[in-house]
Amino acid sequence: MEDGNRRPNKKNTHGKFVISRFELYLTRMCKLFKIIYFFFIGGLLVQSCGNKKQNTVMNSPSERAKFTLLEAVEKRDVNLVTEILRTNPNLELKDKKGRTALMVAAYQVDNEIANLLISAGSNVNAQDDMLNSPFLFAGANGNVPLLNSCLSHGADFKIFNRYGGTALIPAAEKGHLEVVEILCKTPGFPIDHVNNLGWTALMEAVILSDVNETQHKIIKTLVEAGADVNIPDREGVSPV
Numbered sequence: 001m002e003d004g005n006r007r008p009n010k011k012n013t014h015g016k017f018v019i020s021r022f023e024l025y026l027t028r029m030c031k032l033f034k035i036i037y038f039f040f041i042g043g044l045l046v047q048s049c050g051n052k053k054q055n056t057v058m059n060s061p062s063e064r065a066k067f068t069l070l071e072a073v074e075k076r077d078v079n080l081v082t083e084i085l086r087t088n089p090n091l092e093l094k095d096k097k098g099r100t101a102l103m104v105a106a107y108q109v110d111n112e113i114a115n116l117l118i119s120a121g122s123n124v125n126a127q128d129d130m131l132n133s134p135f136l137f138a139g140a141n142g143n144v145p146l147l148n149s150c151l152s153h154g155a156d157f158k159i160f161n162r163y164g165g166t167a168l169i170p171a172a173e174k175g176h177l178e179v180v181e182i183l184c185k186t187p188g189f190p191i192d193h194v195n196n197l198g199w200t201a202l203m204e205a206v207i208l209s210d211v212n213e214t215q216h217k218i219i220k221t222l223v224e225a226g227a228d229v230n231i232p233d234r235e236g237v238s239p240v
Contacts, residue, residue, distance in 0.1 A: 069093065073101045073113055081113050091122045098129035106134040111145045124150040131162040139167025139183065142176035151182070157189055164196035172201040172222065175214045184225035191227050198234035202227040206239045 069089045072080040081101075092100055099107070102122040105114040114134070118124060127133045135150035136159070137143070147167070160166060168191060171179040180201070183189050192200055199207070202222045209215045219239075223229060232238045 069101045070095055070099075070104060073104045073108075073110070073117075076108065076110055076113065078112055078116070081116055085116060085120050091117065091120060092126060094126075094128070098127070100126045100128075102126070102134050103128050103132065103137070106132075106137045106143070106146060109141075109143060109146075111143070111149075114146055115149055118149050118153050124153050125156040125159050127159065131160070133159060135159075136161050136167050139176070139179050140170035140174070142171065142174065142179055144178050144182070147179060147182060151186060160193075160195070166190060166193050166195075166201070168201045169193070169195055169199070169204055172205040172218055173208045175209060175212075175218065177214050177217055177221070180218050180221050184221055191222065191225055192231060194231065200227065200231050200239075202229065202239045203231070203233055207233075207237075 067075075067080060067084070069081065069084050069091070070093065072084055091102070094100055095104070100122065102114060102117045102124065103126065105111075105117060118134075122134075124134045127136075134146065135155040138146035138150055140161070155167075157166065161170070163169075166183075166189075168180065168183045168189065171183070184191055192202075194200055202219065205215060205218050205222060209218075229240045230238050
């Protein structure tokens with residue numbers, strides 16, 4: 001029995017049934033959906049296989065050897081960095097931002113990898129496009145372990161940041177007391193160096209910093225280390 005709402009197929013002049021346009025449309029749409037579904041499932045399977053293959057490749061010795069030192073440092077892969085260092089790579093190779101592997105480790109505050117690189121001979125004074133060096137960056141950001149490593153491996157006090165400053169000046173401004181104490185006790189460190197803005201470490205500690213106990217200790221440390229309290233800025237203003 002025919003459904004009363006269903007439109008029956010018509011016969012042509014030869015007595016054969018003719019499929020309606022609507023049914024033809026449905027048939028084509030079903031085929032289209034099957035094709036889309038096939039490609040969607042196939043794509044998921046390929047992606048899954050690709051991920052498994054990538055993980056396998058990452059762990060194979062032959063593929064791990066293809067990673068550069070910079071890539072290994074960026075991945076924070078201590079074991080891979082150690083493996084690459086055994087091959088005597090170019091430690092001073094730089095990325096598009098002018099960063100060496102050690103500079104990348106410094107930015108990532110990855111002191112374990114940084115120490116491996118420094119022990120291997122990485123230059124603690126190599127500057128990137130922003131004129132940061134591992135030594136300057138460590139001082140400016142209060143990274144005491146890295147600072148000490150740089151000091152014991154040839155930190156150059158005549159290399160300055162983009163403001164023409166030393167590691168001490170931003171440390172004094174930002175309240176890194178331990179960095180200030182270390183640098184003030186370091187023989188030959190220029191505590192009265194004047195940056196491009198016309199300020200010394202003491203001036204920045206007094207003018208730019210919040211008034212708190214830490215800053216008072218920093219100012220006291222600088223003065224006791226012999227910082228000149230009479231060096232004025234470009235406006236003629238002195239710290240005292």
